Amino acid sequence: MTDLTLTPAASRTASQGWIEKVGIGHILLAFFLLIYPVMASDFFLTQIGGYSLVLGMIALSLMLLAGYGGMVSLAQITVAGAAGYVVAIFGENNSGVYGFGWPWWIYGPLAIMIASLMSALIGWIAVRTEGIYTIMITLAVATACFYFAQQNYALFNGFPGYNGLRAPDVFGLYWRDPVPFYYLCLANAVVAYIAVLYGARSTFGLTLQAIRDNPRRMRAIGFNVTAHKVFAWWLAGLIAGAAGILLVWFNGRISPGTIAVGPSINILVIAIIGGLRHPIGPFIGAVIVTLMQTFAIDIIGAERFNTLIGLVFLLIVFVSPDGILGLWERLKPQAGRDDWRSFKKAANKAEKKGRNA
Amino acid sequence: MNINRRTLLALALATGLTAPTLSVAQADSIKIGVLATFEGAFAVLGEDSERGALTAIDEFGGKVAGKDIELIKGSSDASPDSAVRAARKLVEQDGVKVLIGPLSGDEGIAVKDYAKTQPDVTFLNGSSAAQDTTLRNPAENFFRFSTDGAQWMAGLGNYAFNEKGYHKVATVAEDYSFPYTQVFGFMAEFCKAGGTVPSKSWVPIGNKDYSSVIAAIPDDVDAIYVALGGADAVNFLSQYNDAGGQAPLIGGSITVDQTVLTAKGRLHDVLVGTPAAGPTADTNDSQAWKDFSAAYKKQDGAFPSPSLFAHAYYINMKAALLALQEVNGDLSDGGKKFREVLSKLEFETPTGKVSLDENRNAIADMFLTEVSEADDGTLVNKLIKVTPQVNQTLGIPKDEFLALGAVSRENPSCP
Structure with missing residues (x-):
């Protein structure tokens, strides 16, 4: 499905129909996701479907940074957690600490805003570094935030965190009920997915990818590299923040355990398993990881199920270093090599041409 | 433009996301969920708690009211979030009507809050011993036959x-x-x-x-x-x-x-x-404790003497089985009768008599x-x-x- 949507010809030729433009893969996928509630039980709808979409969104924010910006961040769950804590503090909770009871249409945007600003701040600190040092510095930020939240009782209510967070009732629907919650997650994920997909082809997206490939040259020709990177962090923060709100509505609670080092590495695993090349990767990764973590215990028993999960992840990365997306890349027939790679080449070529002209 | 990859995607998603309930329920078995910390800092404690629960099941010969006991395990890492996720999976996916757990304090409070949203499922505590699991704002369907930390x-x-x-x-x-x-x-x-x-x-x-x-x-x-x-x-x-x-x-x-x-x-x-x-x-040196200790030691990897986690899971599992026996394994009324029996249940444990107070918290030696x-x-x-x-x-x-x-x-x- 990726091949269709990213084919430059498809987006440029106006004479082609909308089906061609959107891509048959996308239409089939959208159809499947829309009718999914008909086939799935409530458990599969929220605990697998909704949760995968939420995790996928957080991993998508990482994919945006890593795939297009070359910055691998381990702090994405921290950003999502920041939004979650804002919901707990300004919305309603039953832990008896704060819980100002503001309506969702105030605390929602506020949470996303604070999360995105925090993301930009982390980015602003991290962009001075590259490669493994970015990972280190974001890991340090994530760990520091985790321990701070765990030991601060004035603002974060320490280890137990906040209980009893309720999704709002809007239009006569309780948005944590299985079907509404699933569609809410789906809508958010689709908006984020499309935004990233199209953002990557925008001027900013192309600039960001150029910065990833050669920051020195971009600086030399007059681009503000730091500002572009920080802006990418801010955008990633919007996605992670929105996912963070969904995450606390899903769990009904937030505690430092949500933003610990384990979950933050989990997000990285999701992104890597799925593949960092295309925004669909994180969602595929999220589905696989969620299914594994939910059902491994039924396959192998309580004592060693984490070993099985680890082995499966190892196997995926061993067979295909590019994750599931890379696997498909290899499996498909040669004739179909009309995909993002050629798009990237074409884009590079176009860029070079533009520069030469 | 190739069908191959699209088909693959569709297949992967369809099989993964719509797989119906994986465990096929047998008509003559009773599903009991056990939620404990099989990962993280308390993993050793979680394993011992499982031994306790198994000791109780062995005592009943693996059957209650003529039906086989089907044990389904859920794992948390001692964080409240993971405990609720595991409890949700046991209740909403595996369809257990009786759940024993969790192990640790804040997990208990979180699972109690979750219990309020599942009125037809009966929750018995594992070994979690925070006071407010039962003292303040208790859940009607959460029972603690083990006592609290105070x-x-x-x-x-x-x-x-x-x-x-x-x-x-x-x-x-x-x-x-x-x-x-x-x-x-x-x-x-x-x-x-x-x-x-x-x-x-x-x-x-x-x-x-x-x-x-x-x-x-x-x-x-x-x-x-x-x-x-x-x-x-x-x-x-x-x-x-x-x-x-x-x-x-x-x-x-x-x-x-x-x-x-x-x-x-x-x-x-x-x-x-x-x-x-x-x-x-x-x-x-009471005989009851010695018998319990001997039965416990038959489990794989048992400690020289049962830990209090094994003890707590044993007591709660035994309470569940005793009550199940009394209602003849019948949970078809959403467990209402079962819970009535539980709240009046009084039995001799290896550590003396146990009964419940009006908040469904145990009184014990x-x-x-x-x-x-x-x-x-x-x-x-x-x-x-x-x-x-x-x-x-x-x-x-x-x-x-x-x-x-x-x-x-x-x-x-x-x-």
């Missing part, structure tokens, strides 16, 4: 003050609701007897470096009350020992549990003589113990005294007890 401390405060002569005690405990409850239970008696607690240190679960905590303990205390579990207890005790700490110890219920007493190393000598209190005592060396060189908790039938309010009238406030880092206080 009850476990019955008799210890008085013993430390009167018999041991400790008048000034510092506390070191993990920073979450179960140790709060334990410190509360200890201080309730100790402060009433006239003792003071000038310093309370709260450390995060899984803390490795205790040097700052050890430095902050005042020099002039008579003893240190330690409520840490598993690896945390071992780390603190050995570091305190290495730092040349001389103050004698008073143990919380899980500090000197079998999981800690079996740890290798120099701790051996430090721990001997430590008083503690809890729902079990290794040297309990508590054991004051002291660590001593058995003939074979292993450490055991020697029974000193039994405090009979301790209730959740520790014998204080309920409204007076509630007025003491919820347990927290600051409450209670007697510096």
